[in-house]
Amino acid sequence: MDHSHMDHGGHMGHDMPGMDHGNKCSMNMLFTWDTTDLCIVFRGWRISGTGSLIASLLAIILLTAGYEAVREASRRYEAYAAAQGVGQGERRGGDDLRVQHKDDPNESSSLLGPGRNVGRNSEQQMKIVKGILYAVQVFYSFFIMLLFMTYNGWIMLAVAVGAFVGYLMFSGSSSTKSVACH
Secondary structure, three states: OOOOOOOOOOOOOOOOOOOOOOHEEEEEOOOOOOOOOEEOOOOOOOOOHHHHHOOOHHHHHHHHHHHHHHHHHHHHHHHHHHHHOOOHHHOOOOOOHHOOOOOOOOOOOOOOOOOOOHHHHHHHHHHHHHHHHHHHHHHHHHHHHHOOOOOOOHHHHHHHHHHHHHHHHOOOOOOOOOOOOO
């Protein structure tokens, strides 16, 4: 197959006059400790020396610890929703809790009575919040996966240290931890 028409950006042994070779990102597919031309996830997040490496490692530790904070916030919201009785109807064989309280003086016997949808709206709002927390968690976990996939030992260690710090800071009472992406 002829690849002569493809633009390789001047990094496949091609020495093109006037090209800036100092502005490239290396992409390792094997484990390495080398930080030469290392870009982390974005072209603008570049390691240019020891100072930027240390700053980046600290940022990655904070990012990864933040993921544990999001997980803990999600667990706490789940507990809050359970305490509010959201989703209890499904657990009782499909019986709706609002139907069980039809003798409540605040309820009308009409299907369109006042207060009939209050519980349903609250349940829907809680489900939306739980969905948002889940989406943030999934996005965050895949971002951390991209960090790890730089295959750079320094970045991998920073991810592990961040997970450790996050666990210590935000683990709460949960003993279940997952090493999956989400």
